[in-house]
Amino acid sequence: MSVVRRGRFTRKITAKISPDRSDGDDVWDVIQLARHQDRPYPLDYVQRLMTDFEEIHGDRLLSDDPALVCGVGRYHGRPVAVIGHQKGRDTNERTFRNFGMPSPEGYRKGMRLMELAAKFDLDLITLIDTPGAYPGAGAEERGQGGAIARSMQAMLRLPVPTVAVVIGEGSSGGALALGVADRVVMLENTTYSVISPEGGSAILWRDAGRARDAAAAFRPTAANCYRWGVADAVVPEPPGGAHEDADEAARLLDTYLDRTLSELRRLTDAERRTRRRERFRRMGVYREVPPEGGAAIASGRAGRSASSPNDHPAQGKRDPSS
Amino acid sequence: MSVVRRGRFTRKITAKISPDRSDGDDVWDVIQLARHQDRPYPLDYVQRLMTDFEEIHGDRLLSDDPALVCGVGRYHGRPVAVIGHQKGRDTNERTFRNFGMPSPEGYRKGMRLMELAAKFDLDLITLIDTPGAYPGAGAEERGQGGAIARSMQAMLRLPVPTVAVVIGEGSSGGALALGVADRVVMLENTTYSVISPEGGSAILWRDAGRARDAAAAFRPTAANCYRWGVADAVVPEPPGGAHEDADEAARLLDTYLDRTLSELRRLTDAERRTRRRERFRRMGVYREVPPEGGAAIASGRAGRSASSPNDHPAQGKRDPSS
Amino acid sequence: MHNWGVCTSCDHHFPVGPRERIAQLADGGEWTELWGELRASDPLRFTDLQPYVERVERAEASGMAEAIVTAELSLRGVPSVAAVMDFGFLGGSMGSVVGEKFARAAGRSAEKGRPLIVVTASGGARMQEGVIALMQMAKTVVAVENLREARAPLIVVLAHPTTGGVWASFASLGDFTYAEPGALIAFSGPRVIEQTTREKLPPDFGLAEAQLHNGQVDAVVDRRELPARIGHVLGILDRPRGFDPPPAIQWAHQSRERASRAAQALPGLPRRLADRLRPNSDRRAP
Amino acid sequence: MHNWGVCTSCDHHFPVGPRERIAQLADGGEWTELWGELRASDPLRFTDLQPYVERVERAEASGMAEAIVTAELSLRGVPSVAAVMDFGFLGGSMGSVVGEKFARAAGRSAEKGRPLIVVTASGGARMQEGVIALMQMAKTVVAVENLREARAPLIVVLAHPTTGGVWASFASLGDFTYAEPGALIAFSGPRVIEQTTREKLPPDFGLAEAQLHNGQVDAVVDRRELPARIGHVLGILDRPRGFDPPPAIQWAHQSRERASRAAQALPGLPRRLADRLRPNSDRRAP
Numbered sequence A, B: 001m002s003v004v005r006r007g008r009f010t011r012k013i014t015a016k017i018s019p020d021r022s023d024g025d026d027v028w029d030v031i032q033l034a035r036h037q038d039r040p041y042p043l044d045y046v047q048r049l050m051t052d053f054e055e056i057h058g059d060r061l062l063s064d065d066p067a068l069v070c071g072v073g074r075y076h077g078r079p080v081a082v083i084g085h086q087k088g089r090d091t092n093e094r095t096f097r098n099f100g101m102p103s104p105e106g107y108r109k110g111m112r113l114m115e116l117a118a119k120f121d122l123d124l125i126t127l128i129d130t131p132g133a134y135p136g137a138g139a140e141e142r143g144q145g146g147a148i149a150r151s152m153q154a155m156l157r158l159p160v161p162t163v164a165v166v167i168g169e170g171s172s173g174g175a176l177a178l179g180v181a182d183r184v185v186m187l188e189n190t191t192y193s194v195i196s197p198e199g200g201s202a203i204l205w206r207d208a209g210r211a212r213d214a215a216a217a218f219r220p221t222a223a224n225c226y227r228w229g230v231a232d233a234v235v236p237e238p239p240g241g242a243h244e245d246a247d248e249a250a251r252l253l254d255t256y257l258d259r260t261l262s263e264l265r266r267l268t269d270a271e272r273r274t275r276r277r278e279r280f281r282r283m284g285v286y287r288e289v290p291p292e293g294g295a296a297i298a299s300g301r302a303g304r305s306a307s308s309p310n311d312h313p314a315q316g317k318r319d320p321s322s
Numbered sequence C, D: 001m002h003n004w005g006v007c008t009s010c011d012h013h014f015p016v017g018p019r020e021r022i023a024q025l026a027d028g029g030e031w032t033e034l035w036g037e038l039r040a041s042d043p044l045r046f047t048d049l050q051p052y053v054e055r056v057e058r059a060e061a062s063g064m065a066e067a068i069v070t071a072e073l074s075l076r077g078v079p080s081v082a083a084v085m086d087f088g089f090l091g092g093s094m095g096s097v098v099g100e101k102f103a104r105a106a107g108r109s110a111e112k113g114r115p116l117i118v119v120t121a122s123g124g125a126r127m128q129e130g131v132i133a134l135m136q137m138a139k140t141v142v143a144v145e146n147l148r149e150a151r152a153p154l155i156v157v158l159a160h161p162t163t164g165g166v167w168a169s170f171a172s173l174g175d176f177t178y179a180e181p182g183a184l185i186a187f188s189g190p191r192v193i194e195q196t197t198r199e200k201l202p203p204d205f206g207l208a209e210a211q212l213h214n215g216q217v218d219a220v221v222d223r224r225e226l227p228a229r230i231g232h233v234l235g236i237l238d239r240p241r242g243f244d245p246p247p248a249i250q251w252a253h254q255s256r257e258r259a260s261r262a263a264q265a266l267p268g269l270p271r272r273l274a275d276r277l278r279p280n281s282d283r284r285a286p
């Protein structure tokens, strides 16, 4: 196969996605593109996709975290809620934004926006682009782990349609905290990974310099995440990457977002919540070996669930090697 | 009238309550009793009323506040949730408990317990005894006002039966944060007030030394609060006051609590929530003057609401002087 | 009032009466007062340095009805209900009338599905109504719950000062919360804190700008910009009527640099905070 | 294991394997393993310093099945489900098997209305399963939601160490959360923090005792007291069966002094905190 296809989105999602980005250099290229400092950030997409936008500030507990931008906007004539990791483009703004690494206060601001989304029946769009949640002593003391866990919990409980878009690098729980959505989509040149390649290098290779090797091992590109069932769709970017033409990047995302939200709105609140839970409940690849002296256990786990048309081959599947 | 009577509770609530504690000295006496350092505190009641008790700690955000004790216990063979202001008896414990003045973290721990109460269908009992929420710069920076407001909001949303008991002094929003319950009851020698007499003296008399005058003006005794419709019942204390016999004080409270919780359990979750909201919606005494050139507006506000058998004459009433 | 009650030289925000305030917010300055016939009562027969009834009578004699004015108006084309407090009436204290008018305003909003715009200015609960004033805090929270179920927006503007029981009830529960520059926002005022704790407070204690830093408000907004800002939010939250309006995406066919700069300048970007934060700081309360 | 794996001299809590742990918790040391047939797969064909499949094979060869053992047991008379992590199996890392077994355990709890007892010991997500390991965090949160709807208690015991994606998912979401003395509890470990921020960390960074102070756990509990403590909580939460048992209020006809002292000594009174707090302190994070 040479083109990533995905049901009714096939027409639009026909970009030049190599389906086999397992080569280490290719993966490294995508990582560089995902981190390109001229890539559009959440406020760049908001500027292009929304006719109005009003940011909220503060968690009502302790502080405001500029690493997460949260607000309400008008999208295709409807009110929506937006949460995005904002990295900052110049040195001053990067420092101000803490390089897009949220503190617990950021996730708690996000949960406050989710309450508004529930009250006002706003579709929720999250825009993911972070090297991870901020690793600081103060962040730990103020419950970084619990903030991420409760952000996922809040997304699972939301009655409204939710779409998570990886627009740059999506690393670690700091990314997933905003990723527990009805649909998870990745732009073409983005990554979604359990850890940054640098972090993986330090831990698995015990050597900070093996980031390329780690990247080649994790293979966290959009195409691979789609193949693994972690992403529901891959949205093409303009030639050369989103940083070459932010307007076109936004337009391509818009096509996917608008259609997907319309589709999700056709479901009831309860249906969306149930399917959202089922989607993540199915994640994982494992073997079931026969218990000692018993027969192989093979029932129920393999294949697609009838209740979800968006099931993935890689979800809930027993590995063929088992 | 010489005895405070209250529907089906009349039999038990026949203590020696003077119905006319408007005399300044009497009010001051009650204030002293309400603050007596040998009075039973929440853990003293828990010890006597519950067969088991497990305290929870921490707000999962920032800290643990020992000024508010929160936990689950077994009461008459059923699980219940308890939140109480704990003042501390000796100097060390008073310091540790911050004299029963909660920080925002205390109210947030309380809201965490309310989540447990909702999950496990636990009746909620709050035990109120505080000079007020802690007035500190840090408490303000961490959202003391919002913590109190959201604690009230959480109590209004609870599906389970809730009873608030003023067991000592109930001053200011720091007390009311735990007081938005299905039933509000006061022990005989307790007070419930918009502010402590000392605070009222400093503000209204511009003189810290007029606390007795302020007390006489606020008249915040249980009997008066009952008369004003702020308390649904007054629970008698042993001769001399609760500090003279904690066991007997607990037994007298137990009689009221057990019966009231049983009664509340007969309602549906929705009925309780609706009536709880109506109870506080009706609070207030005001006049409606005829608009200029118009007729007097007299409809609807006076008298009892048919939907609540526990309506009070003083709730939602137009003042007779209007 | 001249320049909306804002000093033309230093932008200091002077107090503004509730009727002027409503006129500032209302399209064409036109609005209809609601429940102006509600007046304070004296349930406790309260006397401190003077009888409560006399305080009320003197305040009423100056033309004010109570510490809150409720109204129907149109704000940037959106039919709305407003509840605006009056610090000039007994320190904007919340007694039974404030609680009842707030609750009625919220009820009207909920019933008609219209936004409730609240402007607070209050020293807290009205002590002369004793524990009955305290109960108004709970009453207003019930009203906020009504708004939530009706999906009616609650916009709160915190004017100077917003303290005590007002801050600890409905003023803290807005869907969107704006503060006027320099407004004191606190549950306990600075004097009480200094007397109780012997703490030396920072000069900006409890001020709107500090409370933005503390995550307690969404923005500090100049009074002259309030109608535009609130109108902007209401416009966003407005549901589509009938059928969806044409998408009309504002494709900004501008250079990447311009687009990026424009994005940085979106309303709400908390530029002022940048100065307060250390590089790479792992922020905690100052 | 001798003395539950706790040093008889200094009370240090040594690591304890999941099967010994379950036996410690189970009445009579009797329990039934569930889903022991689940084994790790290698969806990424992952190799770092050695192939993932070889790491798994070596770990399995030592008799462990995976980094979590799930079981049915009776704890102080309450039929329960347990999910106990094994730091000895690839650092207790959470891959697909941990996520699936946790989800099945929660499903069993929800279905039967039984408590789920979780003991965590984990370095975080299993990196060798890449982003699929990351997704297990969301999967376990779904499982916690199932428990909530079924009203089944979730008791979490945090053993040393509980870090990364485990702490940032189900381990943070217990109804009651206990930590073993000295357990490291953090999302980012001390080494990562020091390398990233150049911060000098306090010696008790992230330890159970500090996290109690930070409001992140309900209590620090000695391992030998865990069955009694958990049994106590489960006994409280147990619904009355059939009809209410006789009230049997424990009227303590003791002197006021004795009663008061007894109340002070109730389980859960955080005495240790007292030493850390300044008099009249308006506490914030240290």
Ligand SMILES: [Zn+2]
Pocket (backbone or CB within 6 Å): C007, C008, C009, C010, C011, C012
């Ligand atoms: Zn000036």
Ligand SMILES: [Zn+2]
Pocket (backbone or CB within 6 Å): D007, D008, D009, D010, D011, D012
């Ligand atoms: Zn030792």
